[in-house]
Structures are given as structure tokens and as C-alpha cells.
Amino acid sequence: MSNKRFENQVAVVTGAGRGIGEAIAKSLAAEGAKIAVVSRTEANSAKVAADINAATPGAAKPYAVDVADFDAVQKTGDQILADFGRCDILVNNAGVTRDTLAMRMSSDDWDTVLQTNLKGAFNFTRAVLRAMVKQRSGRIINIGSVSGLMGLAGQANYAASKAGLIGMTKSIAREIASRGITANVVAPGFIETDMTAVLNEEVRKGALAQIPVSRFGATADIAAAVSFLCSPDASYITGQVLAVDGGMSM
Numbered sequence: 001m002s003n004k005r006f007e008n009q010v011a012v013v014t015g016a017g018r019g020i021g022e023a024i025a026k027s028l029a030a031e032g033a034k035i036a037v038v039s040r041t042e043a044n045s046a047k048v049a050a051d052i053n054a055a056t057p058g059a060a061k062p063y064a065v066d067v068a069d070f071d072a073v074q075k076t077g078d079q080i081l082a083d084f085g086r087c088d089i090l091v092n093n094a095g096v097t098r099d100t101l102a103m104r105m106s107s108d109d110w111d112t113v114l115q116t117n118l119k120g121a122f123n124f125t126r127a128v129l130r131a132m133v134k135q136r137s138g139r140i141i142n143i144g145s146v147s148g149l150m151g152l153a154g155q156a157n158y159a160a161s162k163a164g165l166i167g168m169t170k171s172i173a174r175e176i177a178s179r180g181i182t183a184n185v186v187a188p189g190f191i192e193t194d195m196t197a198v199l200n201e202e203v204r205k206g207a208l209a210q211i212p213v214s215r216f217g218a219t220a221d222i223a224a225a226v227s228f229l230c231s232p233d234a235s236y237i238t239g240q241v242l243a244v245d246g247g248m249s250m
């Protein structure tokens with residue numbers, strides 16, 4: 001018998017064109033899942049889907065959509081359901097930062113981050129939830145942040161979006177618990193990706209000083225937590241926030 005946990009399952013991973021989402025998509029695929037690789041940029045989704053297909057031919061398809069666009073996401077969701085026939089796992093990982101102090105933050109900085117990080121997760125959940133309810137099974141994982149738990153200076157918009165995800169996740173978890181669907185948040189700390197590569201040395205040093213394990217995390221650390229919450233072992237865990245942050249938010 002195969003010990004792959006996601007054989008015959010279909011996973012939709014947003015923001016899978018690079019960084020944490022790419023690692024999540026590849027690790028779910030390595031355990032047998034078929035993957036809808038979603039990102040904003042066609043070339044990025046196509047590259048990750050090609051990598052997955054090189055290991056497992058036909059396992060992945062690329063999609064390009066702005067998660068903040070409700071109508072476009074419903075269309076992409078319909079296309080994914082038509083292409084794969086089902087949706088077992090949804091990982092809402094697409095996210096952006098527009099960091100600046102609140103007194104300098106523009107209306108556009110606020111809207112872009114809230115629309116992408118919070119509404120984007122709602123949009124994709126809305127697009128696949130009916131299919132999960134019909135199947136009477138599913139896993140929704142929303143990627144939050146340590147910032148949504150503690151607040152971080154310069155991230156009023158981002159922290160609000162990530163804290164908002166927690167309330168949304170708990171509400172949805174209550175709505176669908178009886179249908180065999182769980183919804184949880186994985187809240188990463190500082191993880192080595194393009195998003196943190198832009199931080200200057202002073203900010204990195206300051207962050208490191210706040211991390212009890214004294215290092216930034218790897219994308220694989222987040223992927224492992226997501227896979228666990230998607231697995232049958234986690235069927236009794238719902239509405240929770242799992243911080244994967246080297247102890248930063250404890």
C-alpha cells in the first residue's frame with residue numbers, strides 16, 4: 001500500500017508561483033495530490049506546474065488570476081473544477097506586503113493588501129466550497145502571519161489582513177464542520193523568500209533578535225505544517241491557528 005497521504009486528491013494552491021506556495025504545491029504533489037498551481041503571473045505558475053509534471057506527468061495545471069478579483073476567481077474555480085473534477089484541498093497562500101508606518105500609509109497601500117490577502121482568500125473559498133460540501137470532505141488552509149498575531153510596526157494593513165483571516169477561518173470552520181471539512185490557519189514567522197529578501201540588514205537583525213530559535217524559517221517548514229493539517233491525522237483539528245515561527249509569537 002502507498003504511504004502517500006494525498007493520492008487521488010486535488011489541491012488548489014494560490015500564490016504557488018514561487019516562495020512558500022511553490023513549496024506547499026510541490027510537497028502536496030510529492031505525496032500524490034494533483035495540483036492547480038495558481039498565481040498572478042502566468043509564467044510563474046507555468047514553471048512550477050512544469051516542475052511538478054516533470055516528476056509526475058499530468059499532475060499539475062497552471063492558472064493565472066488576480067485573487068482579489070471576485071468574478072475572475074469564480075471563473076478560475078469553475079475551470080479548475082472542470083479540469084480536475086473535484087477539490088479536496090484549498091491553500092489560500094497568495095499574499096503581498098506594502099509596508100510603511102500608518103501615518104504614511106496610502107489608501108491604495110491599505111486596499112491592495114486587504115483585497116489580496118483577505119478578500120482573495122474569501123474569493124477562492126467561495127469558488128470551491130460548494131464542491132467540497134457536495135463531496136462532504138475538504139481541507140482549507142489559510143496562510144496567516146506572525147504579524148496577524150502580534151502586530152508588527154509598519155504592517156497595519158498586512159497585520160489587519162492576516163488577523164482578519166483568523167476570524168474568517170473560524171467562522172467558516174463552524175459553518176462546514178459537520179460536512180467533513182476543516183479550516184485552519186498556518187501562521188508563518190520570518191521565512192526565507194522573495195518577500196523577506198527585500199528587508200534591510202537592520203530589520204533582519206531586529207527580527208532575528210525576536211526569534212527564540214535564532215534563525216529564519218525555510219519554506220519547507222511551512223509546507224510540512226500545511227501537509228499535516230491536510231492529512232487524515234488532522235481530521236479533528238479545525239478553526240485553529242498553528243504558528244510556525246521558531247517561537248516568535250509565543
Ligand code: NDP
Pocket residue numbers: 014015016017018019020021038039040041042044065066067068093094095096116143144145146187188189190191192193194195196
Ligand atoms: P512571495 O512574495 O515569495 O510570493 C507570493 C506569491 O503570491 C506569488 O506566487 C505571487 O504571484 C502570489 N500573489 C501575490 N499577489 C497575488 C494576487 N493578487 N493574485 C494571485 N497571486 C498573487 O511570498 P511568500 O512566499 O513569502 O509568502 C506567501 C504567503 O506567506 C503570503 O500570504 C505571505 O503573507 C505569507 N507569509 C510569508 C512570510 C515570510 O516570511 N515570507 C511570513 C508570514 C507570512 P506571482 O508569482 O505571479 O507574483
